[in-house]
Every structure is written in structure tokens, then in C-alpha cells.
Amino acid sequence: MNEVVSRDGARMRRILRAAVLGLAGVAGVAGAAVGQLAIPGELTHEYVVAAGEEIAAELLIENTSDEPVVVVVRQADYSFSADGTNHYDEPGTAERSNAAWIQLALPAKLIIPPRGEVRVAYWIRVPDAPFLVGTYWSMLLVAPEISPTPAEPGAFGVRTVLQYGVQIVTHVGDTGLRAIHIENVQLVRESEGVVLEVDVANVGERWVRPTAWVEVYDSSGALVGRFDSGRQRIYPGTSVRHRFVLDIPAGEYKALVVFDNGDEYVWGAQYTLAW
Numbered sequence: 001m002n003e004v005v006s007r008d009g010a011r012m013r014r015i016l017r018a019a020v021l022g023l024a025g026v027a028g029v030a031g032a033a034v035g036q037l038a039i040p041g042e043l044t045h046e047y048v049v050a051a052g053e054e055i056a057a058e059l060l061i062e063n064t065s066d067e068p069v070v071v072v073v074r075q076a077d078y079s080f081s082a083d084g085t086n087h088y089d090e091p092g093t094a095e096r097s098n099a100a101w102i103q104l105a106l107p108a109k110l111i112i113p114p115r116g117e118v119r120v121a122y123w124i125r126v127p128d129a130p131f132l133v134g135t136y137w138s139m140l141l142v143a144p145e146i147s148p149t150p151a152e153p154g155a156f157g158v159r160t161v162l163q164y165g166v167q168i169v170t171h172v173g174d175t176g177l178r179a180i181h182i183e184n185v186q187l188v189r190e191s192e193g194v195v196l197e198v199d200v201a202n203v204g205e206r207w208v209r210p211t212a213w214v215e216v217y218d219s220s221g222a223l224v225g226r227f228d229s230g231r232q233r234i235y236p237g238t239s240v241r242h243r244f245v246l247d248i249p250a251g252e253y254k255a256l257v258v259f260d261n262g263d264e265y266v267w268g269a270q271y272t273l274a275w
Contacts, residue, residue: 017212035166036065036110036144044167051172052128054192061142063112070145071110073120075099078139078167082183082199088165091138096236098136098170101125117209124170134176134205135236140166167209176206176236178265182257183239187246187275194246194275196227198257201239209233210259210267212242217254224248250275 004119040060047055064068075091077099091099105121112118122140126132143163184199200209212229229242252274261268 036063036067036069037071037142038062038064039166040144040239041072043164044169046169047124047168047171048174049124049126049131049172050134051126053126055124056128057122059140059142060117061112061120062117063115066114068114069112071105071112071118072143072145073106073110074141075102075104076139076141076165078137078165079235079238080240082201082241084241088141089138094237094270095140096134096136097138098124098168099138101127101136101170102138102140102168104140122168124168126170126172132172132175135169135171135207137167137169137207137235138260140168142166162192171206173257177204178206178208178261179204180208180210180234180259180267182269185269185271187273189275192193192245196244196246196257196270196273197256198229198241198244199240200234200242200259202234202236205236207233207235208261208265210261210265212244212257214246215256215258216243216246216248216273217256219252219254221254246273 038061040062045057045059047057049055061071061075076092077087077089077094077097079087079089079094091097101124103123105123105127107108110118110120126257141163142165162191179202181201181203182198183201184197188195196214198212200212207229213226214229215226216224218224225246225248227244227246229244232240232242234240252272255271255273257269257271
């Protein structure tokens with residue numbers, strides 16, 4: 001595998017395509033509205049901040065039912081991994097948590113009338129610290145309060161509580177290293193065909209949201225097809241899995257995987273694939 005990165009996106013794309021016939025590495029085939037509540041708009045509140053700055057904001061919560069709802073709002077740190085696991089940890093425990101910067105204006109009981117709404121004010125107070133760099137984030141978890149119900153002797157049950165997660169993301173200016181690393185690449189056979197799985201970790205200091213695709217070439221260098229995997233957000237210290245469904249016949253191919261951040265940052269990796 002050869003990995004390359006460039007801050008000149010256009011130049012990077014030309015270099016990667018020119019190098020496609022010199023690919024290295026082999027990847028072999030492996031084995032195959034929440035309940036009564038709604039939060040209009042985006043579930044990510046994103047801010048560009050400066051050290052010492054204070055920002056006032058609010059969170060709108062709607063009751064979509066005909067009964068009053070008691071709502072619980074709590075903070076958590078949030079992270080995720082390429083294996084599909086998500087982690088909701090105690091606020092302020094993650095290295096890049098901004099939970100301590102956020103102050104919520106909440107009453108003792110947050111009750112939303114039938115078909116009504118509430119606006120929860122919050123403030124972001126960025127520490128006046130010169131060492132802050134890159135992206136910091138945490139999450140507000142919003143859920144209806146579940147009252148305990150008496151059970152008959154010997155009986156048991158399972159109650160599912162669905163909740164919203166609203167990400168509060170703060171970027172310190174335009175600072176922070178943008179860097180990713182490919183941790184795992186494999187081909188897997190599934191009912192939909194052969195899938196190229198690529199795990200990508202953010203090893204930098206600022207979140208990235210690259211669009212991912214793979215260009216597949218035959219032995220003569222002719223483009224067989226381009227296969228997209230969409231765009232995923234990757235926070236520092238987290239990882240995601242991109243899946244490319246390769247709708248092509250069995251054989252040996254040269255592949256170029258590209259992660260384009262939509263700015264001057266473009267990353268690429270080169271492989272030989274065979275199945």
C-alpha cells in the first residue's frame with residue numbers, strides 16, 4: 001500500500017491517476033421522529049470559536065403527541081469506531097470534550113405541553129487558553145422521562161427508550177492538523193457482491209468529512225468503474241468504515257481509493273485487488 005496526502009487537491013488527483021499503473025500491495029478476500037419527541041433541523045450544532053469567546057444558542061424540542069411529555073436533557077461525551085460501536089461516556093472525560101464549556105438553562109422539570117415546544121438555551125464559554133487547537137465536541141442526549149411501572153410478582157419486561165443525540169461541535173478558528181490513516185482494508189463476499197471495506201481513522205486534531213470513492217482499473221490501465229461510498233464525518237481519535245460495492249467480474253485489478261475533504265486536503269491509497 002502507498003498512501004499519499006497533499007494540500008493541493010487538484011495536483012494530488014493528477015499524481016494519483018498518473019501513478020495507477022505502479023500500484024503496490026494486495027488485499028485478499030475475507031469471509032464474507034423518536035417516540036413523542038422531535039428536534040427540527042440539524043442534529044449537529046457547529047461553531048467556529050476563539051479562545052475566551054462566549055456563544056449563546058438554543059435547542060428546540062417539540063412534543064408530537066397529544067399528551068404532555070416530561071423531557072430529560074443530559075450531557076455526554078461521544079465517540080465511535082469503524083467496527084460500528086458507539087460510546088456515550090461521562091461528560092468531560094474525553095481528551096477533546098467540550099462538555100465543560102457548555103452550560104444549559106434547564107428548569108427542575110422540563111415539561112412540554114401536548115403539541116407544544118420548548119426552547120432550551122445554552123451557552124458555550126470557550127476557555128481563554130492559548131493551547132486550544134482543532135476540534136472539540138460533546139453531545140446533548142434528549143429523551144422522554146420514563147416513569148417506573150409496577151410489575152406483577154415474578155413478571156419482567158423490557159422497555160425501550162429512544163433518544164436524540166445532538167452533537168455540539170466547536171472548531172478553534174482554522175487550527176488543527178488534518179490527518180487520516182487507513183487502518184484496515186479487506187475484500188468480503190456478501191449477497192450484494194464483492195465489497196471493499198476500508199477503515200479510516202482520524203489521527204489529526206480537527207474533524208474531517210471526506211467524500212470517498214474507489215477507481216478500479218484493469219491490467220491495461222483502462223478504467224473499469226468508479227464506486228462511491230459517500231461522505232462520513234470523522235472526529236479526532238475516531239474511525240469509520242467505508243464500503244465500496246464492486247460490481248465487476250472476478251479478476252485482478254488495480255485500485256485507487258480517494259478521500260477528498262472538499263478543500264485542499266485529499267488523501268489517496270493504491271492497491272492491487274484480486275478475487
